[in-house]
Amino acid sequence: MADDIEGNILMEIAIVDDEKIICNEIKKRIKKIKPCCHADEYARGEDMLFADKLYNIVFLDIQLKGRDGIDIAEELRQKSENTIVIFITGVKDYVFQAFDVAAFHYLLKPIDAEKFEEVFARAWKEAEKRKRNETGFLLIRTRKRTFPLPKDSILYVDSRGKKAEIHTARETISMYASLSGLQAELGEEFYRSHRGYLVNMAYVSE
Numbered sequence: 001m002a003d004d005i006e007g008n009i010l011m012e013i014a015i016v017d018d019e020k021i022i023c024n025e026i027k028k029r030i031k032k033i034k035p036c037c038h039a040d041e042y043a044r045g046e047d048m049l050f051a052d053k054l055y056n057i058v059f060l061d062i063q064l065k066g067r068d069g070i071d072i073a074e075e076l077r078q079k080s081e082n083t084i085v086i087f088i089t090g091v092k093d094y095v096f097q098a099f100d101v102a103a104f105h106y107l108l109k110p111i112d113a114e115k116f117e118e119v120f121a122r123a124w125k126e127a128e129k130r131k132r133n134e135t136g137f138l139l140i141r142t143r144k145r146t147f148p149l150p151k152d153s154i155l156y157v158d159s160r161g162k163k164a165e166i167h168t169a170r171e172t173i174s175m176y177a178s179l180s181g182l183q184a185e186l187g188e189e190f191y192r193s194h195r196g197y198l199v200n201m202a203y204v205s206e
Contacts, residue, residue: 011127013039016048016072017061017088022109026059026088029116034124045072054080056127062089062098070094073101082130084123129185138185140166142175149173151189157182157198 013030015023023041030039040055042048044066048058058076062069073085087098090109098106104126105119132139137148155167159179166173183190183198190198 011037011056011124011131012053013037013057013059014042014048014051014053014055015039015059016042016045016064016069017059018043018065019061022061022088022111025111026116029111029113030120033117033120045069048072049075049079055083056131057084057086057123059086059088062087062094063091070097070101073098073103077101082134084127084130086119086123132185133187138166138182140173140175142173151186152200152202154186154190154200155203156200157186157190159196 015026017023017026020043027039027041030037039059040048040051040053042051043064045060045064045068046066048055049072060069060073064072069087069089073087076083076085084104085101087094087103087106088109088111089106092108094106104123107115107119128139132148135148136151138151138154140147140149149166149168153168153170155169157164157166157179159165160174162176162178163174164177164179164182166175179192179196179198183192186198189201191201191204193199
C-alpha cells in the first residue's frame with residue numbers, strides 16, 4: 001500500500017489525541033508509509049487551532065480533554081474547508097456527527113494496520129488533489145517525468161481512450177487519466193464542451 005502514495009507535494013499533518021501511546025502509534029504508521037513525512041502532535045484540539053499552521057490531514061480523536069473532537073472539527077472547517085479530517089476514536093456512537101463536519105473517514109481503536117494504510121493512502125491522494133487546486137497547478141505524471149503544470153497554461157484537454165492529451169501553446173502532453181478526473185482537478189474554469197473535450201474558458205472568445 002505504501003507504494004500507492006506519491007510524495008511529490010509536501011504535506012502538513014497533525015495528530016490530536018490526549019493518549020500519548022496513540023499518537024506514537026499513528027506517527028509510527030505514517031513513518032512506515034511515508035518515511036520522510038513529519039506529523040505534529042497535540043494533546044488538546046485548542047492547541048492545534050491556535051497553532052500558526054493550516055494542516056492538510058488531521059487525525060483527530062473525538063473524546064478529548066476540554067473541547068471534544070466534533071467541536072474542534074467544526075471550528076477547523078471555518079479555517080480551512082480543504083483540511084482532511086480523519087476521526088480516530090474508541091466509540092462508534094459519533095459516526096453520524098462525524099459526517100456532519102465532513103469527516104473524510106472514521107477509524108476505530110484499536111487501529112487496524114491494513115485499514116489505516118488504506119485510509120491514509122486515499123487521504124494523501126485527496127490532499128494532493130486539493131493542494132494542487134489551491135496552488136493552481138495540475139500534477140502531470142508520465143513515464144518519463146513528473147512535474148507541476150500551471151492550469152492557466154492549458155488550452156484544452158481531449159480524451160484518447162485511457163489517455164488524455166493536454167494541449168498548451170508550447171506542447172502536447174499525453175498521460176494516463178480520465179477526463180472526468182481531470183475535470184474535477186481543473187475546476188470550474190474548464191468547460192466540458194463534448195464528452196471527449198475539456199476547454200479552458202479563459203481562451204474562449206466566442
